[in-house]
Amino acid sequence: MSVLPVSQNKRRALYRNVMVGLIALLGVLTLLSRVFGIDVHLVAMLMLVPIVVLAPLQLSALDEAAKQAHFSAWYWGCMFAIVAIGVLAIGLQQAAIPFEPVAAFAAKWFSGVGPSSLFVAGLMVGPALMVVSYLIFSVVHWLRMR
């Protein structure tokens, strides 16, 4: 017998709540690591496993309107993020955008300004911008559908 709720709506809510909880916990771990210097890398890596397992389950449990909203927000969010990344990259390369604040950001959040830290910072900026734009477009979509 399955331990999951029979109702699709209840199952959807369960997946969503667990996912939000995991992501919030990941955020708390990141803060602990950055603010208090606690090493949480291994725990954070292990937490990605249930998130990756849960993501397709959550997607399959979404109803068609929510799925369309999700895809639409990802499409426009990623489109916007790609443009923003391009502007940032060209701006930094052409020195139109000052590099010092970016280096300070990398030093604060990626433990240093060495090449590896800056590379990691560069890797993280892309997905971070995509997630932020996705959230903005999700809110816009939700407001339009109300």
Added chain:
Amino acid sequence: MRNRLKVLRAERNWSQADLADKLDVSRQSVNAIETGKYDPSLPLAFKIAKVFALTIEQIFSDDEVAQAAE
């Protein structure tokens, strides 16, 4: 696309949440369909028709056809 979802639901004294449970979709989706902000897929339209024991044409109509009829 126009639909009579709100009227049919009211006739049966169902809330949006009741209908959402019967259709296995979220209440927000029922609201979006009712207000014409989202057009359901064909499988969902069939499911809606089945829940109300009507045909799809008795629930949904094309905008232009509905305007011409008025």
